[in-house]
Amino acid sequence: MKNKLIHVFYHGRKVGRLAETPEKTIAFEYDAEWLRDGFSISPFKLPLEKRLFIAPRDPFDGNFGVFNDSLPDGWGRLLIDRMLLKKQIDPFCVSILDRLSIIASSGMGALEYKPENPLVEDVKISDLDSLANEAQAILNEEFDGQRLEELVKYGGSSVGARPKVLLDIKGESWLIKFRASADPKSIGKQEFDYMSCAKEAGLESPQIKLFEDKYFGVRRFDRTDSGEKIFMISACGLLDASHRFPTLDYNHLMSVALELTRDFREVEKMFRLMCFNVFAHNRDDHSKNFSFLYKDGSWSVSPVYDLTYAAGMGGEHATTIDGEGRNPSVDNILSVAQKVGLDQKRCEKIIEEVKGAVKEANLKKYWK
Numbered sequence: 001m002k003n004k005l006i007h008v009f010y011h012g013r014k015v016g017r018l019a020e021t022p023e024k025t026i027a028f029e030y031d032a033e034w035l036r037d038g039f040s041i042s043p044f045k046l047p048l049e050k051r052l053f054i055a056p057r058d059p060f061d062g063n064f065g066v067f068n069d070s071l072p073d074g075w076g077r078l079l080i081d082r083m084l085l086k087k088q089i090d091p092f093c094v095s096i097l098d099r100l101s102i103i104a105s106s107g108m109g110a111l112e113y114k115p116e117n118p119l120v121e122d123v124k125i126s127d128l129d130s131l132a133n134e135a136q137a138i139l140n141e142e143f144d145g146q147r148l149e150e151l152v153k154y155g156g157s158s159v160g161a162r163p164k165v166l167l168d169i170k171g172e173s174w175l176i177k178f179r180a181s182a183d184p185k186s187i188g189k190q191e192f193d194y195m196s197c198a199k200e201a202g203l204e205s206p207q208i209k210l211f212e213d214k215y216f217g218v219r220r221f222d223r224t225d226s227g228e229k230i231f232m233i234s235a236c237g238l239l240d241a242s243h244r245f246p247t248l249d250y251n252h253l254m255s256v257a258l259e260l261t262r263d264f265r266e267v268e269k270m271f272r273l274m275c276f277n278v279f280a281h282n283r284d285d286h287s288k289n290f291s292f293l294y295k296d297g298s299w300s301v302s303p304v305y306d307l308t309y310a311a312g313m314g315g316e317h318a319t320t321i322d323g324e325g326r327n328p329s330v331d332n333i334l335s336v337a338q339k340v341g342l343d344q345k346r347c348e349k350i351i352e353e354v355k356g357a358v359k360e361a362n363l364k365k366y367w368k
Contacts, residue, residue: 003095008113009111010110015038016031017029026067026096028055029052030049041233046066058242067111069108080152083120128178128215134148163178171227172219173227176215200361201275206218234287235248235288261292264342268342271336278328279355280307281311283311283325
């Protein structure tokens with residue numbers, strides 16, 4: 001492997017190039033043609049300027065947040081590391097550039113990386129039960145690797161801790177999740193119920209489905225109906241805000257949404273999501289669970305995802321609500337609205353709508 005230089009592409013156009021510095025951090029510069037009529041792929045960290053950008057060591061081990069978004073974590077990284085070991089390659093010796101070249105054109109969002117170094121050739125998908133069983137065996141350190149290549153092919157670029165696969169179903173792009181070892185047996189139905197409730201609560205939600213009555217699936221919103229890739233960046237990547245530790249407050253997220261989109265309707269979407277996370281007891285609201293899309297020259301808050309019951313680290317929200325993480329009140333919520341300039345009466349109405357939807361859906365049955 002040992003890539004010294006790789007190129008970044010978007011919709012077939014070269015965005016720029018990445019190289020490794022002697023200090024093992026990443027350097028990036030935009031392509032000259034992209035500078036003429038492209039857009040900043042990370043407005044707060046990589047402005048559209050002719051200069052050499054050097055990534056800080058933290059929080060992404062010398063990578064830029066926007067490119068770190070392309071790399072899998074949790075489940076996807078586990079699969080790739082297992083495949084590297086199978087090929088007698090030490091995962092600890094594989095650089096950031098090498099990992100981006102492995103992801104190549106299969107990552108979440110729209111960025112692609114060349115040259116490509118695929119780990120597996122094309123393979124055919126097995127049935128979901130077989131893949132779920134193999135995923136569980138891998139998590140339990142009991143696997144024989146029979147379907148490892150399938151899982152890498154279809155889940156190696158995915159993010160998040162739970163096992164999952166990315167599939168094309170009748171011309172549509174879907175993400176299907178399996179149960180992790182620590183999950184309740186009903187986790188698929190639980191996430192389906194949460195996402196259904198979110199839609200009833202007025203949140204912008206992607207199409208969902210419960211496959212075989214147990215596997216939660218969501219249609220990917222980083223793909224158009226025709227399959228075109230949509231540029232996406234998480235709050236984690238946008239702000240260099242680690243998702244592994246509490247680093248954000250909703251005051252900050254609201255301000256970012258306003259500065260990026262310049263549209264209070266988009267800020268209201270983030271406010272409604274905050275309300276849902278509070279009233280539905282989803283305290284796993286870390287920086288990778290908020291994203292923004294760039295399409296047709298403008299930014300927007302993405303549809304919601306990864307909504308389910310979560311007790312939170314130490315019983316607290318990963319993203320605090322006006323400084324409060326354990327027991328945020330309506331006063332805390334309205335304070336966030338007031339500070340960003342949202343209409344208070346409108347926000348009070350949103351609070352009641354979300355509370356009512358959560359009560360009607362009886363999500364309390366999932367709270368431990």
